Amino acid sequence: MAKQVTLTIDGKQVTVPEGTLVADAAKMAGIDIPVFCHHPKLEPVGMCRMCLVEIGRPVRDRATGQFVMENGAPKIQFMPKLETACTNKVEEGMVVLTRSQKAVEGQKGTIEFLLTSHPLDCPICDKGGECPLQNLTVAYGPGKSRFLYDEKMHLDKQVPLGELIWLDRERCIQCARCIRFQNEIAGDPVIGFDERGRATQIVSFSDPGFDSVFSGNTTDICPVGALTTSDFRFGARPWELQAHASICTQCPVGCNTTLNTRREAKSGGRIVVKRVMPRQNEDVNEIWICDKGRFAYHYTEGKQRLTRPMIRKDGKLTRASWDAATKLAAENFQKAKKNFVILASGRLSNEDLFNLKSLAEHADGKAYIYSHMGGGELTSLVGVGEGTNFGSMGAGTTIVVVASDLYEEAPVWYLRIKQAAARGANLIVMNARETKLDRYASFTVRYAYGDEVKAVSDLAKKGKIGDTFLKSENAVILYGSDGLGVSGSAALASACAKLLHDNGFTGRPNNGLIGVWGRANDQGAWEMGFEVEEDLAKAFKGKTVYIAGADPVADDPKLAKALEGAEFVAVQDVMTTATTEIADVVLPAQAFTEREGTLTSGERRVQRFYPAVPVTGEAKADFAITSQIARHMGIVLEGTSVSAVFDILAASVKSFEGLTYARLAEVRPQWPIVGRSDLYYGGTTYENTQGMGAQLSAAAGRGEKVSIPKVEKEALVRPKEKELLAVPVTKLYDRGTTILPSELLHERIGEAKVILHPETAKSLGVEEDQKVSVSFNGVNGEAAVKLTDTISVGVALIPRSMGLAIREPVAVKVK
Amino acid sequence: MSLAEKYPKEVKQILAKYPPEHKRSAVMPLLYLAQREEGYITKAAMQDIARMLDISETDVASIVGFYTLYHDKKEGKYRMQVCTDLPCALRGADEFLDNLCANLGIKVGETTPDGVITLEAVMCLAACDKAPVFQTQGPDGIKYHENMTVDKTMELIEALRKSSA
Numbered sequence: 008m009a010k011q012v013t014l015t016i017d018g019k020q021v022t023v024p025e026g027t028l029v030a031d032a033a034k035m036a037g038i039d040i041p042v043f044c045h046h047p048k049l050e051p052v053g054m055c056r057m058c059l060v061e062i063g064r065p066v067r068d069r070a071t072g073q074f075v076m077e078n079g080a081p082k083i084q085f086m087p088k089l090e091t092a093c094t095n096k097v098e099e100g101m102v103v104l105t106r107s108q109k110a111v112e113g114q115k116g117t118i119e120f121l122l123t124s125h126p127l128d129c130p131i132c133d134k135g136g137e138c139p140l141q142n143l144t145v146a147y148g149p150g151k152s153r154f155l156y157d158e159k160m161h162l163d164k165q166v167p168l169g170e171l172i173w174l175d176r177e178r179c180i181q182c183a184r185c186i187r188f189q190n191e192i193a194g195d196p197v198i199g200f201d202e203r204g205r206a207t208q209i210v211s212f213s214d215p216g217f218d219s220v221f222s223g224n225t226t227d228i229c230p231v232g233a234l235t236t237s238d239f240r241f242g243a244r245p246w247e248l249q250a251h252a253s254i255c256t257q258c259p260v261g262c263n264t265t266l267n268t269r270r271e272a273k274s275g276g277r278i279v280v281k282r283v284m285p286r287q288n289e290d291v292n293e294i295w296i297c298d299k300g301r302f303a304y305h306y307t308e309g310k311q312r313l314t315r316p317m318i319r320k321d322g323k324l325t326r327a328s329w330d331a332a333t334k335l336a337a338e339n340f341q342k343a344k345k346n347f348v349i350l351a352s353g354r355l356s357n358e359d360l361f362n363l364k365s366l367a368e369h370a371d372g373k374a375y376i377y378s379h380m381g382g383g384e385l386t387s388l389v390g391v392g393e394g395t396n397f398g399s400m401g402a403g404t405t406i407v408v409v410a411s412d413l414y415e416e417a418p419v420w421y422l423r424i425k426q427a428a429a430r431g432a433n434l435i436v437m438n439a440r441e442t443k444l445d446r447y448a449s450f451t452v453r454y455a456y457g458d459e460v461k462a463v464s465d466l467a468k469k470g471k472i473g474d475t476f477l478k479s480e481n482a483v484i485l486y487g488s489d490g491l492g493v494s495g496s497a498a499l500a501s502a503c504a505k506l507l508h509d510n511g512f513t514g515r516p517n518n519g520l521i522g523v524w525g526r527a528n529d530q531g532a533w534e535m536g537f538e539v540e541e542d543l544a545k546a547f548k549g550k551t552v553y554i555a556g557a558d559p560v561a562d563d564p565k566l567a568k569a570l571e572g573a574e575f576v577a578v579q580d581v582m583t584t585a586t587t588e589i590a591d592v593v594l595p596a597q598a599f600t601e602r603e604g605t606l607t608s609g610e611r612r613v614q615r616f617y618p619a620v621p622v623t624g625e626a627k628a629d630f631a632i633t634s635q636i637a638r639h640m641g642i643v644l645e646g647t648s649v650s651a652v653f654d655i656l657a658a659s660v661k662s663f664e665g666l667t668y669a670r671l672a673e674v675r676p677q678w679p680i681v682g683r684s685d686l687y688y689g690g691t692t693y694e695n696t697q698g699m700g701a702q703l704s705a706a707a708g709r710g711e712k713v714s715i716p717k718v719e720k721e722a723l724v725r726p727k728e729k730e731l732l733a734v735p736v737t738k739l740y741d742r743g744t745t746i747l748p749s750e751l752l753h754e755r756i757g758e759a760k761v762i763l764h765p766e767t768a769k770s771l772g773v774e775e776d777q778k779v780s781v782s783f784n785g786v787n788g789e790a791a792v793k794l795t796d797t798i799s800v801g802v803a804l805i806p807r808s809m810g811l812a813i814r815e816p817v818a819v820k821v822k
Numbered sequence: 823m824s825l826a827e828k829y830p831k832e833v834k835q836i837l838a839k840y841p842p843e844h845k846r847s848a849v850m851p852l853l854y855l856a857q858r859e860e861g862y863i864t865k866a867a868m869q870d871i872a873r874m875l876d877i878s879e880t881d882v883a884s885i886v887g888f889y890t891l892y893h894d895k896k897e898g899k900y901r902m903q904v905c906t907d908l909p910c911a912l913r914g915a916d917e918f919l920d921n922l923c924a925n926l927g928i929k930v931g932e933t934t935p936d937g938v939i940t941l942e943a944v945m946c947l948a949a950c951d952k953a954p955v956f957q958t959q960g961p962d963g964i965k966y967h968e969n970m971t972v973d974k975t976m977e978l979i980e981a982l983r984k985s986s987a
Contacts, residue, residue, distance in 0.1 A: 196877070197878055199883065203887075
């Protein structure tokens with residue numbers, strides 16, 4: 008534990024760790040010192056001068072170094088001028104006066120100065136109502152200004168920094184919180200100050216503008232209404248909004264979020280989601296979320312939402328009752344016997360997946376997870392477990408990231424690992440190409456696509472890198488699917504699990520295997536015992552298929568064809584997709600915003616989400632639909648209460664043992680303090696009052712015997728002459744069904760791409776942005792060429808879910 | 823053409839002055855180099871420098887924006903920067919500037935039609951005792967002109983025009 012220092016703030020004795028800043032020490036003691044530029048997550052700069060206080064320090068005798076005593080107490084010497092509480096560190100015996108006459112005058116003066124060039128357009132400002140400048144002006148300002156209103160600075164009010172974030176120049180008070188966030192935390196220094204003095208303004212010269220997936224966070228920590236998102240700008244007043252705790256469903260990180268809703272005439276009198284805000288969970292996402300999580304919620308309210316059950320009659324989908332639709336499904340499922348196949352995606356909650364898996368077991372069918380990645384069963388064996396937290400990793404811990412571009416696949420993990428590396432953790436980044444995380448790595452290992460398993464198996468033997476890994480106290484490995492299909496990633500998982508298991512890096516906090524999955528609850532599906540099937544087309548042919556939360560028809564023409572040849576297809580989803588179009592029965596499911604449930608993150612943390620808006624049409628929760636179908640088949644599955652399903656699940660799935668629905672809702676005090684009464688300090692991030700979740704145990708942690716399956720050697724793909732090796736990669740913004748309805752992201756999503764090395768392009772005779780035809784394995788499509796020298800020559804990167812159905816490494820022809 | 827291709831020797835020399843881990847410190851001399859020919863720094867040059875020093879383009883642009891002697895727009899070949907701070911004003915700098923404007927037929931901040939001179943008013947040039955004073959910023963660097971009169975200035979401008987023709 009760090010050395011403790013005791014000081015006095017406004018007459019109150021405060022003991023805090025050495026190195027704490029006076030402003031933070033006061034906050035810990037419940038004393039508010041007003042700040043604008045200071046933020047507890049950022050390095051101090053002392054730019055705004057709002058936190059002026061009187062600071063006195065005990066006088067020391069120069070000869071002896073002892074405190075000089077006066078009337079039995081150390082003599083305190085105050086500085087002649089005010090000092091900033093945000094740049095001074097606490098000292099033993101320090102005396103701080105935050106509300107003395109001198110300090111109050113200083114604070115009043117600063118507010119008066121700041122307002123000389125601020126428009127005071129609070130009545131039309133998006134921040135009005137949750138604005139630190141507004142709040143602190145009322146609390147600490149002089150009430151009246153001596154400056155003439157007519158002489159105010161007037162500057163541009165609508166400056167797009169990119170298409171997602173807008174700047175109002177005259178509201179900006181130049182605190183640089185946004186610039187510092189981008190530099191220090193996001194590691195994307197794409198905004199900065201231009202000009203100087205009163206002309207100072209925030210600019211972005213990147214292409215696209217404000218090119219960072221964390222840009223939305225700057226609007227949360229902006230202490231004025233200068234930065235706003237194009238999503239919420241002019242959307243609503245903060246005081247009209249209701250707050251509902253939720254979990255982001257876009258990636259396996261499981262960021263805690265708050266959904267702000269209101270009833271509005273604009274939406275036909277419905278209650279709708281107006282914005283997604285981060286909710287503090289220092290174990291998961293701290294107070295940040297990525298832009299995909301912030302902006303990709305629109306599908307829940309899109310025109311494509313399914314509102315009622317439908318049955319195919321005479322080749323056309325026609326409206327049906329729930330009873331008729333579920334009965335039809337049940338009859339066909341029962342008839343199918345062993346030919347019954349369930350395909351579920353990680354978009355569903357634990358409870359939904361549990362009921363689906365139970366149905367498959369009772370009906371003697373198969374339950375597959377719709378995933379491009381394998382190896383998940385190993386994360387249940389040697390995965391990370393209770394007590395694992397990137398926030399507590401530092402010196403002594405090794406973090407290995409293999410075959411994953413975390414910035415694109417799980418942005419908040421990228422942030423957390425970057426910080427762990429800054430605290431002294433050894434970061435080993437292994438990939439066939441350069442990724443953004445390389446910049447923070449202690450070691451990078453470059454292999455050729457196809458050599459992933461070998462690279463991992465040889466890691467411990469690799470001289471200095473191996474030594475570092477073996478000598479660590481703790482080690483985690485995050486494995487992904489960059490350039491890998493189902494069997495390739497499964498083989499990689501085995502190699503990683505073996506490396507961890509053989510060297511004792513399992514069964515303890517901050518040790519184990521993490522999968523960088525494609526969807527939010529893939530981990531939950533693995534825990535439930537779902538399997539991944541590499542050849543889904545074969546698995547569908549002639550079978551009775553029950554698809555929940557997945558759109559294979561749009562993703563892959565081969566699967567579309569296979570489903571045409573299926574006996575019967577029931578599709579359960581929140582919206583109309585290419586797959587519901589071909590279904591025999593369509594079952595409308597509730598969006599995650601309309602219901603409650605739990606999700607299991609990649610770190611195996613189970614977290615609760617809560618209903619925020621009323622249900623659309625006749626939609627039902629997935630677990631309830633499955634239960635209704637099961638009942639027609641004579642199978643009893645809980646279908647009314649999520650918490651009851653969770654109880655049954657916790658009693659039957661070993662890793663969930665001991666968890667209760669109530670325990671997931673428990674919270675602990677967190678630092679920094681954020682929340683509605685502390686907007687000026689932590690930003691507009693919501694405080695966590697509805698649960699920080701709980702982690703699952705791993706088999707290794709329960710002391711069970713663990714055996715890792717032998718690593719299966721993958722057959723290498725060898726491109727012939729005039730062919731390239733095409734590998735699938737994941738991009739944050741793709742054409743997935745849950746992203747595309749968010750129109751504001753379309754510019755970032757772009758078109759189908761094939762990414763080449765400039766030399767490869769040269770030998771093919773193609774140029775940047777040129778449209779080329781791409782053909783592999785019977786797939787033919789068009790894509791735009793993008794060039795980068797961060798990949799190898801002879802390789803073509805094809806992003807998943809962008810129009811070209813690539814599932815694994817293949818030989819490709821580009822023309 | 824990139825800066826390193828255009829001025830290989832100078833770029834190498836500038837980069838050699840800083841340890842590789844602090845190469846971002848070379849940003850200011852490289853910007854001067856980029857500005858030398860055209861009198862302003864192009865967006866391409868900023869991108870080029872950002873790539874060379876492994877910093878973001880926004881970082882480079884911020885530096886150009888902060889310092890008054892870097893320019894990001896094409897103006898006259900020579901920038902005539904007249905100090906109009908208080909001590910200079912007391913020695914007649916305002917009147918000098920007004921007369922100069924009248925003689926050149928342009929306002930402060932404007933460029934002569936032949937593209938040779940851009941007239942600017944600036945803060946302290948640290949030569950109050952020799953006011954009226956201005957500096958010219960051009961392809962041959964920055965030069966001071968002290969104790970100036972309008973006539974002397976017009977002579978200088980004629981000479982600059984001749985050499986530019």
